[in-house]
Amino acid sequence: MENFEFLSPTRIIFGRGVEQRVGEEAKKFSGKVLLHYGGGSIKRSGLYDTVAASLKSAGVEFVELGGVQPNPRLSLVREGIGICRKEGIGFILAVGGGSVIDSAKAIAIGTPYTGDVWDFWANKAEPKEALPVGVVLTIPAAGSEASNSAVITNEDGWLKWGLNIEINRPRFAVMNPELTFTLPAYQTASGAVDIMAHVMERYFTDVKHVDLTDHLCEAVLKTMINNTAIALARPDDYNARAEMMWAGTLAHNGLLNTGRLGDWASHMIEQELSAIYDVAHGAGLAVIFPAWMKYTFQRNLAKFAQFAVRVWGVEYDFEAPERTAREGIQRLEDFYRRIGMPTRLGELGIGDDRLEEMASKSIKPWMTTMGNVSKLTRDEVLEVLKLAL
Amino acid sequence: MENFEFLSPTRIIFGRGVEQRVGEEAKKFSGKVLLHYGGGSIKRSGLYDTVAASLKSAGVEFVELGGVQPNPRLSLVREGIGICRKEGIGFILAVGGGSVIDSAKAIAIGTPYTGDVWDFWANKAEPKEALPVGVVLTIPAAGSEASNSAVITNEDGWLKWGLNIEINRPRFAVMNPELTFTLPAYQTASGAVDIMAHVMERYFTDVKHVDLTDHLCEAVLKTMINNTAIALARPDDYNARAEMMWAGTLAHNGLLNTGRLGDWASHMIEQELSAIYDVAHGAGLAVIFPAWMKYTFQRNLAKFAQFAVRVWGVEYDFEAPERTAREGIQRLEDFYRRIGMPTRLGELGIGDDRLEEMASKSIKPWMTTMGNVSKLTRDEVLEVLKLAL
Numbered sequence: 001m002e003n004f005e006f007l008s009p010t011r012i013i014f015g016r017g018v019e020q021r022v023g024e025e026a027k028k029f030s031g032k033v034l035l036h037y038g039g040g041s042i043k044r045s046g047l048y049d050t051v052a053a054s055l056k057s058a059g060v061e062f063v064e065l066g067g068v069q070p071n072p073r074l075s076l077v078r079e080g081i082g083i084c085r086k087e088g089i090g091f092i093l094a095v096g097g098g099s100v101i102d103s104a105k106a107i108a109i110g111t112p113y114t115g116d117v118w119d120f121w122a123n124k125a126e127p128k129e130a131l132p133v134g135v136v137l138t139i140p141a142a143g144s145e146a147s148n149s150a151v152i153t154n155e156d157g158w159l160k161w162g163l164n165i166e167i168n169r170p171r172f173a174v175m176n177p178e179l180t181f182t183l184p185a186y187q188t189a190s191g192a193v194d195i196m197a198h199v200m201e202r203y204f205t206d207v208k209h210v211d212l213t214d215h216l217c218e219a220v221l222k223t224m225i226n227n228t229a230i231a232l233a234r235p236d237d238y239n240a241r242a243e244m245m246w247a248g249t250l251a252h253n254g255l256l257n258t259g260r261l262g263d264w265a266s267h268m269i270e271q272e273l274s275a276i277y278d279v280a281h282g283a284g285l286a287v288i289f290p291a292w293m294k295y296t297f298q299r300n301l302a303k304f305a306q307f308a309v310r311v312w313g314v315e316y317d318f319e320a321p322e323r324t325a326r327e328g329i330q331r332l333e334d335f336y337r338r339i340g341m342p343t344r345l346g347e348l349g350i351g352d353d354r355l356e357e358m359a360s361k362s363i364k365p366w367m368t369t370m371g372n373v374s375k376l377t378r379d380e381v382l383e384v385l386k387l388a389l
Numbered sequence: 390m391e392n393f394e395f396l397s398p399t400r401i402i403f404g405r406g407v408e409q410r411v412g413e414e415a416k417k418f419s420g421k422v423l424l425h426y427g428g429g430s431i432k433r434s435g436l437y438d439t440v441a442a443s444l445k446s447a448g449v450e451f452v453e454l455g456g457v458q459p460n461p462r463l464s465l466v467r468e469g470i471g472i473c474r475k476e477g478i479g480f481i482l483a484v485g486g487g488s489v490i491d492s493a494k495a496i497a498i499g500t501p502y503t504g505d506v507w508d509f510w511a512n513k514a515e516p517k518e519a520l521p522v523g524v525v526l527t528i529p530a531a532g533s534e535a536s537n538s539a540v541i542t543n544e545d546g547w548l549k550w551g552l553n554i555e556i557n558r559p560r561f562a563v564m565n566p567e568l569t570f571t572l573p574a575y576q577t578a579s580g581a582v583d584i585m586a587h588v589m590e591r592y593f594t595d596v597k598h599v600d601l602t603d604h605l606c607e608a609v610l611k612t613m614i615n616n617t618a619i620a621l622a623r624p625d626d627y628n629a630r631a632e633m634m635w636a637g638t639l640a641h642n643g644l645l646n647t648g649r650l651g652d653w654a655s656h657m658i659e660q661e662l663s664a665i666y667d668v669a670h671g672a673g674l675a676v677i678f679p680a681w682m683k684y685t686f687q688r689n690l691a692k693f694a695q696f697a698v699r700v701w702g703v704e705y706d707f708e709a710p711e712r713t714a715r716e717g718i719q720r721l722e723d724f725y726r727r728i729g730m731p732t733r734l735g736e737l738g739i740g741d742d743r744l745e746e747m748a749s750k751s752i753k754p755w756m757t758t759m760g761n762v763s764k765l766t767r768d769e770v771l772e773v774l775k776l777a778l
Binding site (some may be wrong): 001002004006009012014038208209216218220228238243250258259278335359 | 407604744
């Protein structure tokens with residue numbers, strides 16, 4: 001087990017109706033709030049009205065900035081920073097999923113910084129202060145509601161880069177599973193894939209003696225496998241939605257990699273995919289992760305066999321553990337198909353014409369290989385992408 | 390699943406050598422610290438010197454209060470409050486296990502309070518402020534290093550009562566598994582029983598649809614079962630000690646009962662046992678918990694069968710699930726015996742002469758029954774105690 005530090009300082013407020021309390025929670029931080037959200041779905045669902053009423057009744061003044069897109073854009077972040085400075089905003093309330101939260105995090109660290117906010121993503125500066133951020137979560141997927149991570153897309157070059165730093169963690173997350181009843185099936189399934197990927201990025205490690213976190217990872221994966229199918233069959237099943245929502249937070253708040261090192265190659269490869277083709281992150285991961293597994297499983301056969309046995313109930317083949325490991329990957333692919341996710345690039349309408357470009361871009365300027373454990377070269381990333389065809 | 394709020398604000402600093410950083414961590418809170426500890430073991434082991442040197446080199450002044458006993462006493466808490474007030478202490482550093490930490494928590498809430506600190510345990514007042522507390526953990530057991538709980542024994546009537554309140558949570562916990570290498574086998578095993586009991590108190594609930602936390606509980610239990618045996622066979626096995634130590638924290642920081650209600654009858658019964666006979670808390674739990682299980686398992690047969698199958702690998706008996714449930718309880722008892730723990734009162738030298746007194750005292754003045762799920766009357770507690778004979 002590796003040494004670690006762990007602090008998850010986000011207050012989780014979870015259950016039916018909790019979004020009605022957001023005004024009083026926001027007021028603990030500031031009387032002037034930036035209300036940040038995406039498209040019109042929160043207006044259609046009535047959530048916008050609930051949040052606005054809660055803020056007003058708590059005596060909190062707010063300025064709005066909607067329009068966050070999936071794969072949130074740097075230009076809107078810059079606009080938000082301008083608003084926060086001009087209006088003297090003291091707190092950012094993100095109402096939405098990971099894109100909205102990530103955008104809010106970027107505005108939060110950009111506002112007190114004198115340089116350009118992209119400096120933080122380009123490794124040119126480190127954020128020292130931030131406006132506090134709160135969340136009303138509507139999509140269980142990215143885990144951004146309690147994570148230290150923010151992924152922003154710079155339209156200048158379509159660079160989709162992540163920044164993982166403790167100051168990014170929200171102060172509270174208001175999580176009502178009922179708000180997810182209306183998520184379309186495709187988005188529900190994409191979210192499930194993203195959550196499972198967050199766990200698996202941590203699970204497949206070379207660090208030995210990580211029993212507890214292995215078992216915790218398996219707990220979250222089994223929960224997701226059981227409950228995603230239920231939520232797709234019955235979108236208003238409160239308990240299945242609740243399991244997915246809480247699993248999504250725990251998958252990415254750092255608990256599951258205490259004492260271990262994650263890999264993250266699949267995430268980095270997928271980021272290039274969705275930066276170029278603008279596919280849903282989860283759908284991209286459903287294609288890339290199994291391909292990465294097929295390329296790398298022989299480097300840590302024991303762990304992939306364990307994954308098959310403990311997560312999928314595959315019977316261990318004592319004479320041919322490789323067969324066990326392969327069966328685990330197959331079960332994962334089968335599951336993705338069952339929940340309506342693609343498992344090949346072709347299903348996303350992506351051919352082989354820009355694989356070289358994606359492989360090159362996935363190795364960031366400050367890296368020589370990619371992935372903590374798998375340490376893929378650019379040519380190996382290309383092989384992974386070919387396995388995804 | 391029940392609505393919940395969850396925040397675990399304790400910074401975990403985990404790994405080899407981390408106790409050397411305690412001075413700099415303490416200094417973030419105050420330049421004047423109460424160094425609180427138990428007997429002489431931290432002096433014999435050299436930990437006292439390491440901590441003192443770390444405080445000095447960080448420029449932190451400290452006053453000492455040693456002498457915390459197992460089942461920490463109210464009289465020492467009062468003495469600590471007097472010292473903190475007189476010396477203008479701004480931070481309490483607990484170096485030890487659960488008893489030392491609980492004593493520190495009590496001093497922390499008692500110092501700024503104008504009345505008598507026992508008021509908080511007697512439900513006469515609620516603490517509104519507290520000195521910040523930090524921990525250097527030496528015994529994985531109570532989970533007090535990140536919990537909201539503090540159990541204090543009032544010598545006037547030998548009342549051993551717990552207080553669970555958010556303000557009790559320490560600000561940081563420094564956790565080096567190497568510090569536990571020298572724990573005697575009996576204390577290692579008692580700690581393991583305590584940790585497992587913290588999980589099982591939460592696991593056996595009537596709340597339905599708690600998949601994720603069920604699986605998380607099972608993850609911690611399986612980890613404890615695997616690693617306790619290793620640590621007993623090889624006391625200096627870093628990884629086994631590390632798994633137990635981190636499991637002990639997660640068992641009791643509140644994560645495992647998000648969305649569910651725990652029971653806690655076994656803990657409350659055991660508190661009377663150790664208040665009267667001063668037995669190790671874990672050893673008492675090894676006797677009481679199986680007795681409680683035997684008395685109550687038919688009230689939630691499905692959960693007890695699940696425990697047997699998922700935690701102990703018992704094959705489910707589809708025709709007689711009761712047999713499966715009984716087998717799970719038997720496996721738990723077998724495990725306790727294997728790690729050198731008692732499973733009957735007689736092994737603790739306790740006869741049947743004071744069972745009535747313990748049963749009566751376990752129902753606190755403000756309660757009519759005992760245990761959230763099991764809701765035992767005084768006469769039923771007596772039956773549990775008889776099953777423990």
